Amino acid sequence: MASADLPEIRTPFDEFEVGFNIIIDLITPGTRVLDLGCGSGTLLQRLRDEKDVEGCGVELEQESVIQCVERGIRVMKLDLDDGLGGFPDLSYEYVILSRTLQQLMRPDLVLKEMMRVGSKCIITFPNFGHWKVALQYLIRGRVPQCSTHPHPWFNTPDIHPVTISDFRDFIKEIGGKIEREIHIVGNVPREDAFWANRRAEWGCCLISAV
Amino acid sequence: MPTEPIREYADSDGRYGVVQTQYARFDGIQLESGFYLGPLTVAYETYGTLSPNKDNAVLVVHALSGDAHAAGKDKDGRIGWWDAMIGPGKGIDTDRYFVICSNCLGGCKGSTGPRSINPATGKPYGRSFPLITMSDMVNVQRMLMDHLGIDCLLTVVGGSMGGMQALDWAVRYPSRVRSSVVIAATARLSPQGIAFNWVGRNAIYSDPIRACGDPDKTALREKDGRGLAVARMIGHITYLSEDTMEVKFGRKRKLTDMEGFRYSLGENGTEDGEFEVESYLEHQGSAFVRRFDEDSYIIITKAIDYFDLEGQYGSLTNAFKDITAKILVISFSSDWLYPSSMSHAIVKAMQANKKEVAFIELDLPYGHDSFLVNAGIPSMTRIMKGFLNGVR
Incomplete structure (x- = not known):
């Protein structure tokens, strides 16, 4: 995974409420949930408290791992x-992959593994197809930097930018x-938002094997 | 990575106060080898208070050279080997938990071992002490739990050899442990581990005076014991990491006022160590001779060599199929004696059985002994507190 020393300057992970709410709504109570890239365990804690879920997290960063144990x-x-x-x-x-897809070295291999391990997968990712992102590239001719992709191109954990259309x-x-x-449009969750690929900041999909 | 100097055990305050080692006596035990060993004494200490429901008992299991004195101060003011972790408000909080630590079977700190009197001869067993296994050590602990009236342990926690036993508890006594914390351990001693133990024992065997086979050799102990010292030096190298040695010793020499090398092995060619790393090992070796028994060293390292859950049960997955305890496996990135991959093998076999297992590889530069050194204590404390909180 990407360099751990890079500060996360998007919405802090623990405050990604909109995204977390969508995920929590998708999950049937009392099930087993694996959260990949679980950070300090905020989502799993909510799932345990609100949905009586038997959770397990996977995380690479040591401080976050210890915080999970403390929780x-x-x-x-x-x-x-x-x-x-x-x-x-x-x-x-x-199996949940929240805000981590674009940071993986091989998203395809990880996704295949997720579909092997889980009956269903939930993936959220920042949408690189958003019109503001596209405009920065088109008008200014620069690699876009914005709220969902805040890091400069030369030092970013987001090594695989992806759009909603790409993801489909x-x-x-x-x-x-799928x-x-x-989709999260203007920080509001919408089911199958109109023109999502250009309007949504975040995509969130529930996936099963065919 | 910056590395602070490493002491044998972490600095600590002995906050729990003065403790006294106690002794439980039993008729004997049927060993895995078939040998009946008796009578049997177990040295142990306890800290904290057992709850009325007897559901707050934590068994702490020591490593190769440890003893029952895990926390607090003994009557001489000596502080326990894991005092940094055990005490009021510490990682294993004695205000909440009833903590027990016993000297292992075959040890030399009060439990029956090679220094005990063999009733058949009236002399110490010495090297005629029967060979034992990890499971024998665990069975003796189980007898102690029976003796203390504890049906089910909240947790068994141990590092290195102690971790092997924490694992063995979960495997063989599923109804008697709610959780196990397995630190810097392996489910199967590697050939490299066996090799180091073999060299250590050979150092002891080649001690000339020991070779006479006299079991009553207390008088000679101070005189030689070089074999045991060498065995300890080898052990110590394997417990540290290259990083730690570089930072702690570098190529520093003992006599810093001297320019260049000494170009001499010392009087009569008896080298006493020119580099600091040499005198550190020399110190560790000779201190160990004063506090440990060479025959215990032989017996315990053999028991470690024999430990192989994979071989015993056909596969690790099979070994773990009856486990009901929550398991926490902790490894250290710089541990090359029982590397993380060995801990991960335990975790994978637990996962294959869909057991409740957690796995933490701590990034600490101090090698195998990371759980005993100062720098490892803060992380370990947070982890132990959090984990124990979740065990019901």
């Missing part, structure tokens, strides 16, 4: 780019099916 969240310190080798097939009802093709290609699409 009573079960956690594994692993690098997602090494795959999910230890996790048995279909051992979780949901990508899921088809790796043999998955069951639901929720």
Whole structure:
């Protein structure tokens, strides 16, 4: 995964409420949930408290891992780019990848692993297709820097920018099916938002194997 | 990465206060080898108060050279080996938990071992002490729990050899442990580990006076014991990391006022160490001879060599199938004796069985002994507190 020393200057992970709310709404109570790149366990804690979920997190950053333990969240310190080798097939009802997709070395391999381990996958990612992003490139001729992609090109954890349209093709290609699409437009969640690829800051998809 | 000097154990304050080692006596135990060993004494200490429901007991298991004195001060003011972790308000909080630590079977700090009297001969067992296994050590701990009236432990926690036993507890006594914390351990001693132990024991075997086979050799102990000292030096190298050695010792020499090398092995060719790393090891070695028994060293390292859950159960996945305890596996990135990959193998086999396992590899530069040194204590404290909080 990307360099750990880079400060996260997007909405702090713990305050990504809109995104977390969407994910929490998608999850059936009492299920087993694996959260990849779980940070300090905010989402898993909410899932445990609000949905009685049996959660497990995967995180690489040591301080976050320790914070998970302090919160009573079960956690594994692993690098997602090494795959999910230890996790048995279909051992979780949901596997979540929140705000981490664009930071992976091989998103395709990780997604395939997620679909092997979970019955359903939930993925949220910043949309590189947003019109403001596109305009920066088109008008100014610069690599875009904005609220969803705040880092300069030469030092960014977002090594794989992806648009909502790209993501739809990508899921088809790796043999998955998008069951639901929720978009965050102007910080408001909308189911299948109109012209999402150009208007949404974030995409959030519920995916299952075909 | 900056590395602070490393002491044998972390600095601590002995906050729990003065403790006294206690002794439990049993008729004997049937060993895995088939040998019946008796009578049996177990030295142990306890800290904190057992709850009325007896559901707050934490068993702390020591490593190769440890003893029952894990926390507080003994009557001579000596501070326990994991006092930094055990005490009021510490990682294992004695205000909340009833903590027990016993000297392992085969040890030399009060529990039955090679220094104990063999009832058949009226003399110490010495090297005729029967070979034992990790499971034998665990069985003795289980007898102690029976003796203390504890049906189910909240946690068994141990590092290195102690971690092996914490794992063995979860494997063989699923109804008697709610959780295990397995630190810097392995489910199967590697050939490299066996090799280091073999060299250590060979150093002891080649001690000339020991070779006479006299079990009553207390008088000779101060005179030689070089073999045990060398074994300890080898051990110590494996517990540290290259990083730690570089920062702590570098190529510094003992006599800093001297220009250049000494170009001499000392009087009569008896080298006493020119580099600081040499005198550190020399100190560790000779201090160990004063506080440990060479036959215990032999017996315990053999038990470590024998430890192989994979071989015993066909596969690790099979070994773990009956576990009900929550498991926390902790490894250290700089540990090359029981590297992280060995801890990860434990974790994977637990996952294959869908057990409740958590895995933390701590990025600490102090090698295998990271859980005992100052710099490791703050992280370990937070982890232990958080984990114990979640065990019901």
